[in-house]
Amino acid sequence: MSKVTFSPYLIFLLCIGITSHSLQAKVLSGRFVKNFAQLRDDLTKSELAKVKAGHSLFSKPWVQPPSSTFLRNGLGPHFNAVSCMSCHPGFGRGAPPHVVHPKDPALLFKVRSINKNQESSYGDQIQPMAIIGITPEATVQIEYTQTFNGKLIKPHYQLKDYQFGPLKSNEYLSPRIAPHLAGLGLLNRIKEEDILENQRNGGKARLIKGRVGRFGWKADRIDLRHQVAAAFQGDLGITNPLFSNQPCTEEQIDCLNSPDGIEEEHQFEISEKHLGFVVDLMDAIDAPKRQIDPDKISFIEKGSTLFQKINCQSCHRESYQLDDRFISPYTDLLLHDMGEGLASERSDRDSYMWKTPPLWGLGSQKKVNSHTRLLHDGRARNIEEAILWHGGEATMSREAYLKLSKTEKEELHYFLESL
Template identity: 35%
Template structure:
């Protein structure tokens, strides 16, 4: 598909950049971003006629700052502030992902701190004396949001330990009846849970109840030879489940390993205008460049309306609140108005689980995490600041950036967006941001395939993860495990696992000499 001309207008508020905005200069025709299912009308979701939040003057001044870089001898304007005015410029240490958006108000700082407390709090099983914390499980993977997103950062596989808290197995099976097929066609289901074990394997349970089983991982080392003769060993994982306590899995159930994603910049991602993401989609590869990004279509948990998916490894959630409510229900077993499952992921086959008391307190609401709780957790999640970049003007970093572009990495890792002017929170409004993602689904090849469809994403497709903050993973989380299952032990391995639509970019990296590869990695480490 043809990408329309993009234009930008800078503006300032005090010392903070509030603008630049990405638009489609010709906004009369909608973007054909994904093929709608034949038996359901999703055209309205995709018929976004450009940047409806901007006036003609805004649109006419955008192009200069959002078009791809062409001069790599120096930095681009505002490049270090990769989260716009919300960027954290705090000293870089283990708390680098835990600072609030720099441009929220004093009153909003209180909301952020209250949300932080809820994000960190340990839920307990019912009944207990701490009634506002009742409702854990009965089956669960973690007792707190922070347990998976340690220091608001990236999860990891259970390396040399039994700690699988920040990694879990998603369970799903294909549709088995015409009714289930229709539910998929109508976007009412993303897929279908295992009839006994549900949507997720939960290794923990409240007292007196058995956990479902434990994830087991084995690795096979596979050599990858680079063009200059260097050999990189890639570890190929195999997954199984041991100690199943409720009988066998359904024979058609697949399981997909997932590590927890970093929390930074989520509110800014939600504030990207749909038109800007849809403009990058090319599901039929009409331009024949080998890249066919596809937009995810999902339903908003609260309204039930169709929306653009942009959160989660398969872009299965449309907004931060949906992502939060899904995690509360699936990981911790906490119900909310958005996902009112008081027994979390317990299934009808797990009768003992369903007899356990839940944590609903009538005086507080009709779910375990009522609206005030969800509002605060969502606000906190929306306002975890992206850290400022380091060494932006370092010659090796600038060379690595150029090589990143030349290799074709920006075909999916779109460098820049400008958020919508009418964002729900002014802190995310009209910001030039640098997430390095198109937030679309891409076929990543057989080696990274999990075989598990999620909504419109098939078993080989994954959402392009944003790269901002990736260079601080070791500083924050004391590890460098990457990709959806943490199989890559460093950034080089992560690149070499890329296949499918990203195979050409991977091969371009593999053809580089060592000094060039090191420069590209140094660029990534500066993000």
């Protein structure tokens, strides 16, 4: 796991107020591996100070309560990881276990029920780790079988070592891999009317209390604050102003009776102020830089044309005009029926629906995270496999891709790898 610390340049920046992009990039990179944490070039001195505070809360491990470590006290009782950075190394994309690290925590499992009103004994998601004195909920065993004439691998998930019984007959596991974090603040600025307008090409916006969801694989988080707060509670067990309860079910007595990390003068394990610092960090990370090989420009241009030809842009909308800049994330931020192949086993129609992920950052993923795994559960080992898994609304684009010549496929790959 890549360790990210603050560069001495940060002190320099805060002292004299220089905000050039080249220096800001070193705030979160320093002398360590390259990562996605390239900061926007319009940050003020005070904003950089908040980013520094957010980085500390994001990258350093949280600890079991009670603890003298005031700012990071409150881990668990059940949890998936001890820090945000554990699942987003280099602010990048996670991988399934054994791809990079044997016990990579970046793939989590939501528990879903065909009966929407039924609460699972495990709550919203499986948390395979716990603080001392508490038994972990369960683990998930992953097995892969070959499909599509041996070109693809399909994951199968089974609950193991469970403490509250097997899943009920109408429950299923819904896997979610940790995405990279570049450009989230820019996606947060896309106008709701632009997202709603995308529905004319197919797909569906998820509405949450009248707001358009845009974050999460199911577009179930309306903004950065909502996304960050949900991750703190669900993945680390940290209560906060948006999610004030520990994710313990009625059956989890030891979880309900475990100590918390709430100090007398606070209501939650992370305060509104400190939650805001992490949101500021997410907001400050710029869009990923394109990776254009000068020797491949002609191939990239042809690949861009092919991207349009096979109608990828119908869901992967290239660009948006924000109030102050133009961005090219290649997403419509809508939910689409991606077919039975990407649906969970024993599931309902909701499991067919996935939000279109942004394609920016594809060209940097291998450099930052040492793998090329894609899709919501990391099953696709490369770009071609990700395309071949497209079904449902994307079936025609997949079939058009299969009809391309070998050279045309390579040109399309060069284009995607340049994003």
